[in-house]
Amino acid sequence: MLSHTLAPDQKSDPGPDLGSVEFLLFHDRTGRYLMLHWAAALAVGIDLTALVGQPLSDASVRPVALESYLQRLDRVLHSGQAERFEGTFHCGDRIESLALVMSPLLAPDQQTIGVTVSGQAIADETTLPLAPIVRHLDSRHANQLAWKIRQTLDLTTIWQQAVNGLGEAIQVCRCSIYAIADDGTHATVEAEYRQPQILPTLGDTVTIAEDAALDQALKRFRPTDLEAPNTSITPHAPCVVNQHIDPATQRSSTRLIIATGYQDKPNGLIVLEQCDRPRLWTAAEVAFVRELTDQVGTAIAHAYLFNELQKAKEKAVRKQEALEEARRQAEEASRLKSEFLANTSHELRTPLNGLMGFLKLVIDGMADDQAEQDEFLSEAFQLAEHLLEVLNDVLNLAKIEAGKMQIECSAVTLNELLQDIDRQQGPSATQKDLNCEVQMPATLDPVIVYGNFKCLKQVLINLAGNAIKFTHEGGVTITTEIIRKKVRVHDREFPGVAMVKVADTGIGVSLEKQDRLFQSFSQIDGSLTRRYGGTGLGLAISQRLIEEMGGEINFYSLGEGLGSTVTFTIPLFQEPVINSG
Numbered sequence: 001m002l003s004h005t006l007a008p009d010q011k012s013d014p015g016p017d018l019g020s021v022e023f024l025l026f027h028d029r030t031g032r033y034l035m036l037h038w039a040a041a042l043a044v045g046i047d048l049t050a051l052v053g054q055p056l057s058d059a060s061v062r063p064v065a066l067e068s069y070l071q072r073l074d075r076v077l078h079s080g081q082a083e084r085f086e087g088t089f090h091c092g093d094r095i096e097s098l099a100l101v102m103s104p105l106l107a108p109d110q111q112t113i114g115v116t117v118s119g120q121a122i123a124d125e126t127t128l129p130l131a132p133i134v135r136h137l138d139s140r141h142a143n144q145l146a147w148k149i150r151q152t153l154d155l156t157t158i159w160q161q162a163v164n165g166l167g168e169a170i171q172v173c174r175c176s177i178y179a180i181a182d183d184g185t186h187a188t189v190e191a192e193y194r195q196p197q198i199l200p201t202l203g204d205t206v207t208i209a210e211d212a213a214l215d216q217a218l219k220r221f222r223p224t225d226l227e228a229p230n231t232s233i234t235p236h237a238p239c240v241v242n243q244h245i246d247p248a249t250q251r252s253s254t255r256l257i258i259a260t261g262y263q264d265k266p267n268g269l270i271v272l273e274q275c276d277r278p279r280l281w282t283a284a285e286v287a288f289v290r291e292l293t294d295q296v297g298t299a300i301a302h303a304y305l306f307n308e309l310q311k312a313k314e315k316a317v318r319k320q321e322a323l324e325e326a327r328r329q330a331e332e333a334s335r336l337k338s339e340f341l342a343n344t345s346h347e348l349r350t351p352l353n354g355l356m357g358f359l360k361l362v363i364d365g366m367a368d369d370q371a372e373q374d375e376f377l378s379e380a381f382q383l384a385e386h387l388l389e390v391l392n393d394v395l396n397l398a399k400i401e402a403g404k405m406q407i408e409c410s411a412v413t414l415n416e417l418l419q420d421i422d423r424q425q426g427p428s429a430t431q432k433d434l435n436c437e438v439q440m441p442a443t444l445d446p447v448i449v450y451g452n453f454k455c456l457k458q459v460l461i462n463l464a465g466n467a468i469k470f471t472h473e474g475g476v477t478i479t480t481e482i483i484r485k486k487v488r489v490h491d492r493e494f495p496g497v498a499m500v501k502v503a504d505t506g507i508g509v510s511l512e513k514q515d516r517l518f519q520s521f522s523q524i525d526g527s528l529t530r531r532y533g534g535t536g537l538g539l540a541i542s543q544r545l546i547e548e549m550g551g552e553i554n555f556y557s558l559g560e561g562l563g564s565t566v567t568f569t570i571p572l573f574q575e576p577v578i579n580s581g
């Protein structure tokens with residue numbers, strides 16, 4: 001026959017009057033039901049006999065805080081001491097609150113074979129006596145929780161383990177931890193433990209000055225007195241206790257609040273709430289909360305410090321990477337400028353030597369007749385023109401880089417500009433047996449753009465010259481497209497843009513090298529410059545000139561050997577009449 005007894009060295013706890021017991025439960029050592037008597041379960045149609053042999057986790061009648069309940073079961077089995085506690089149970093679709101005593105269940109040979117849990121339903125908060133409940137809370141339990149919390153430097157994990165440990169141990173409706181803003185004016189709920197029926201507050205932010213209890217707990221990190229209205233200090237420890245009215249739900253709750261911190265500097269607030277009834281906090285509970293709070297404050301401080309060290313380390317790494325990238329770019333810029341100077345020196349010396357050579361022949365009378373002398377002078381003139389082009393490229397780039405190039409924009413007839421380019425570049429294409437086609441815009445009237453005639457001509461010469469230079473067969477085509485879209489340039493509004501395309505069937509550029517085309521002093525391949533001649537500055541200068549006139553320039557190529565297309569836009573001074581036929 002089973003008996004309900006206490007261990008020989010245990011002080012007697014009479015528990016509730018068995019004549020008024022509403023709830024009587026027997027568990028074996030594993031937590032399986034041996035028997036349950038509960039009128040509330042019968043009232044909702046639960047077959048109590050069907051529960052026999054079921055584990056708590058699967059039963060229709062089970063504790064809400066199952067893990068905490070099983071921990072208490074384990075303590076009672078091993079200590080042989082009864083524990084009085086408040087518990088909430090699922091009873092079908094209902095939640096019932098009970099005042100209970102869990103006692104060891106002994107066989108005739110005095111072996112502990114399970115536990116009995118007996119008690120009665122808790123009345124509503126208007127009739128509930130404010131009697132404390134004795135709990136099994138000691139330093140060993142606090143040290144176990146503290147050890148678990150101190151095993152990590154992840155701040156989110158520390159917060160969550162702290163509220164879970166406190167909430168389950170103290171058995172409150174809600175346990176929250178607030179992180180304090182840097183300016184100390186606000187606090188945000190970073191983690192919370194709550195019973196299922198309690199609404200979540202995770203992520204909520206409160207103004208500390210508007211909550212007297214939070215404000216006092218933060219100001220008096222280790223308080224000994226508190227005079228704020230409706231707020232008090234327990235006689236056992238410096239925890240702020242108050243009755244709180246939730247402004248959203250207008251429900252009252254009993255709160256125990258304590259600040260966490262390290263070396264006299266607060267770093268958080270822990271709030272334990274009993275939301276369903278008034279509550280008195282025992283000295284054991286307050287001591288337990290305070291002991292664990294000290295550990296939590298230290299863990300939070302260490303986590304913050306670790307995070308700061310990580311940020312400093314990452315910042316140092318990024319700074320080192322930036323310095324390394326700057327050094328690499330400086331070395332690359334130095335290399336490119338050296339290569340550019342070498343190519344430019346070659347481009348200057350070659351025509352200059354030729355020019356001097358032809359003039360020397362004329363001066364020394366080496367020409368056989370007037371026709372040959374005129375030919376020498378013509379060759380010298382062409383070399384002088386080429387030398388001037390190279391010098392202009394270098395000087396123009398120097399002005400652009402120094403920000404001293406000023407471009408005066410006005411109305412420019414695009415048709416005249418394209419005709420000049422056709423006349424000037426056509427012979428060069430013919431000499432290479434290439435087809436060069438300049439297609440005029442399909443409009444009934446001339447296309448008038450807003451730009452600088454000289455600069456636009458230089459851009460077209462650069463683009464058409466490059467296209468002819470790097471094309472060996474096929475040809476070059478220059479076309480124009482009118483795009484109607486309002487643009488604003490130099491504080492003026494224009495009705496659209498003209499897009500000029502220069503397409504060739506030449507050597508093309510690989511995709512991975514195209515981003516270097518418009519960089520100053522940067523060339524796709526220095527050997528190409530030496531092979532084809534020129535400074536390699538044409539696209540860089542053209543880009544600067546077009547952008548100064550309010551347009552943009554782009555380069556397209558599908559790869560080496562697949563030709564290239566360069567486009568640039570320039571604002572329309574006035575909208576032309578399009579030829580619809």
